[in-house]
Amino acid sequence: MTLSTLPETPGELRGLMRKGELVRPTSGMAPGHVQANLAILPRDLAFDFLLFCQRNPKPCPLLEVVEAGEVEPKQFAAGADLRYDVPLYRVYQNGEMSAEIEDLGGFWRDDLVSFLLGCSFSFETALIRAGIEMRHIKSNTNVPMFITNIQTTPAGAFSGPMVVSMRPIPRGKVVRAVQVTSRFPAVHGAPVHIGEPEAIGVADLFAPDFGDPVEIKEGEVPVFWACGVTPQSVAMSVKPPLMITHSPGYMFITDKKDEDLAVL
Amino acid sequence: MTLSTLPETPGELRGLMRKGELVRPTSGMAPGHVQANLAILPRDLAFDFLLFCQRNPKPCPLLEVVEAGEVEPKQFAAGADLRYDVPLYRVYQNGEMSAEIEDLGGFWRDDLVSFLLGCSFSFETALIRAGIEMRHIKSNTNVPMFITNIQTTPAGAFSGPMVVSMRPIPRGKVVRAVQVTSRFPAVHGAPVHIGEPEAIGVADLFAPDFGDPVEIKEGEVPVFWACGVTPQSVAMSVKPPLMITHSPGYMFITDKKDEDLAVL
Numbered sequence: 001m002t003l004s005t006l007p008e009t010p011g012e013l014r015g016l017m018r019k020g021e022l023v024r025p026t027s028g029m030a031p032g033h034v035q036a037n038l039a040i041l042p043r044d045l046a047f048d049f050l051l052f053c054q055r056n057p058k059p060c061p062l063l064e065v066v067e068a069g070e071v072e073p074k075q076f077a078a079g080a081d082l083r084y085d086v087p088l089y090r091v092y093q094n095g096e097m098s099a100e101i102e103d104l105g106g107f108w109r110d111d112l113v114s115f116l117l118g119c120s121f122s123f124e125t126a127l128i129r130a131g132i133e134m135r136h137i138k139s140n141t142n143v144p145m146f147i148t149n150i151q152t153t154p155a156g157a158f159s160g161p162m163v164v165s166m167r168p169i170p171r172g173k174v175v176r177a178v179q180v181t182s183r184f185p186a187v188h189g190a191p192v193h194i195g196e197p198e199a200i201g202v203a204d205l206f207a208p209d210f211g212d213p214v215e216i217k218e219g220e221v222p223v224f225w226a227c228g229v230t231p232q233s234v235a236m237s238v239k240p241p242l243m244i245t246h247s248p249g250y251m252f253i254t255d256k257k258d259e260d261l262a263v264l
Numbered sequence: 265m266t267l268s269t270l271p272e273t274p275g276e277l278r279g280l281m282r283k284g285e286l287v288r289p290t291s292g293m294a295p296g297h298v299q300a301n302l303a304i305l306p307r308d309l310a311f312d313f314l315l316f317c318q319r320n321p322k323p324c325p326l327l328e329v330v331e332a333g334e335v336e337p338k339q340f341a342a343g344a345d346l347r348y349d350v351p352l353y354r355v356y357q358n359g360e361m362s363a364e365i366e367d368l369g370g371f372w373r374d375d376l377v378s379f380l381l382g383c384s385f386s387f388e389t390a391l392i393r394a395g396i397e398m399r400h401i402k403s404n405t406n407v408p409m410f411i412t413n414i415q416t417t418p419a420g421a422f423s424g425p426m427v428v429s430m431r432p433i434p435r436g437k438v439v440r441a442v443q444v445t446s447r448f449p450a451v452h453g454a455p456v457h458i459g460e461p462e463a464i465g466v467a468d469l470f471a472p473d474f475g476d477p478v479e480i481k482e483g484e485v486p487v488f489w490a491c492g493v494t495p496q497s498v499a500m501s502v503k504p505p506l507m508i509t510h511s512p513g514y515m516f517i518t519d520k521k522d523e524d525l526a527v528l
Contacts, residue, residue: 043311046311047310047311047314050311050314050318051314051329051331054314055329055339065315065318065319067315067419075319153339156331182527185527263446263449264446264528
């Protein structure tokens, strides 16, 4: 199946994933619908991780928490099953990846708590609609991401630096980019920094810590947004006995529309 | 001391409260500064209560969580001590009020987690600045509050109906009232309902479940906002072995300004 022959509704797409018939990155699927990052942790770490998200809403915009013993995200995708409806999962044991698998049937335990976090796909759609080109999408690469000197607010065992993504924005569109993304606090919201990479500890704009470098043209300003890699990197540094995430790019597709998340 | 002879900074006011020299309702103190509701629960209920707040941000706008073993809300009032810096506390045991006291020295335990929640004082200031009269303030009574048929989203043991507050707004200012309060999601945000009390289960506008009735003049529309009484009433119905709150009106005064909470 090519992207254009796939079903268009989130529910039908999740149905194919559940049967193991759709194992591929979800970019471009169910346009206009919210896609989410997934992090699953044992209950004894869940309070600290929930508190970490509450204290750091820009890098960790919490969409929904599914309690221990449950697998259905009732608010964002009623009827879905988080053990099967993501195309590809990564299992980490003591901070090391031990498996990349298509379903969690064999790994599921009743003490696991699932966290769905906002993903930048939603706010990039809003920026593109506002006539702002996303350089990394145009060049078909991954967005450049940097570890900064901005410290997150710790909670229990969880602490560490904020990771940001960078998008070059034409000088005349920077204000508009701030306005557009401010409407979407549930998917990282307004930028955390505009213009001076060194001020946030980024030494070389063309040597990102994750993702790929992009061209910055004359008259463009580097603009930095809090990035969803932050909670995973922070959680991983705790080396929990078990942590499960989606595989990068293989997101959970929800029933909510991007506009449902807008604050105004 | 009259209100006008009190010190103006939150830190000085908390200093007087800590010494037991300022035991009175905090309305009007440190104008422009955020005042907060306080709820304290044992750690074994903290995850469920935190999750309840995350799922119900309009009635339960979480400002800060202070972990077990700690007493200082570092983000909203560095240096403060939640055991002493609220003028008056209520202690509930198994859902029944057992004491009303000026400090928590004798009740404090290392497994208590403290939750600071936004209070409507902040958004009422914004409404008044927008030229909208607050009837209950003018009549020097408590805002009328109603138990609705709107169900909160449960979390663990916590569930129950949303409590709302009602303010009569002139028809021509309803849109402005929505806009002004939308800027402050951290203190209940936009209204949950405009105009038809019966649609949300309110049978008699002049017989509130809590607070006092107010006049509704010709050309005014009843507008309903989610109310901070919700988390306390929901928590109380769980009848936790121990729960501590501020006494109604005797709030915790933080160092943050109302405008610090605005989203745009």
